[in-house]
Amino acid sequence: QVQLVESGGGLVQPGGSLRLSCAASGSIFKINAMGWYRQAPGKQRELVAAITSGGSTNYADSVKGRFTIARGNAKDTVYLQMNSLRPEDTAVYYCNADSSGLRYWGKGTLVTVSS
Numbered sequence: 001q002v003q004l005v006e007s008g009g010g011l012v013q014p015g016g017s018l019r020l021s022c023a024a025s026g027s028i029f030k031i032n033a034m035g036w037y038r039q040a041p042g043k044q045r046e047l048v049a050a051i052t053s054g055g056s057t058n059y060a061d062s063v064k065g066r067f068t069i070a071r072g073n074a075k076d077t078v079y080l081q082m083n084s085l086r087p088e089d090t091a092v093y094y095c096n097a098d099s100s101g102l103r104y105w106g107k108g109t110l111v112t113v114s115s
Contacts, residue, residue: 002026002104004095009109012085016113020080022095022106033098034078036069038091038111048093049080063089085113 008020020036035050035058049069050058057069068081078095090113095106 002028002031002097002099004097004104004106006093006095006106006109009093009111011112011114013115014086014113016085017081017083018085018111020082020093020095020109020111022078022080024076024078024095024097027099028076030099031097032100034071035096035098036078036080037094037096038089039094039108040088040091043091045094050096051078082111085111087113089113 003025005023006020008018010018012018031053033050033052036048037045038048039045046060048060048063049067051069051071059067066084070079090111092108092110094108097104
């Protein structure tokens, strides 16, 4: 079993930056991939960025060139560096872990981009 806890959300002005963190605990050696999803009001949850245990990354087209996903040195943390934030980035951001076909989710952290 894997447990995930997100942190780093908050209020930021357009053009600003935030870094989200996700701390994993439990059977982290079984994790195949980790990622960040987001859900805005009235929209379905969508993939923002993902990273595999081998280091391959995948990004949504809407965040390419602005967001970067990375794993911590201890492999129990994943980060999402968000730059050049836009109002449309406003959403609850969720950490996700994939382990042998099972998906684990954090409870989310709210990011609000507004002037």
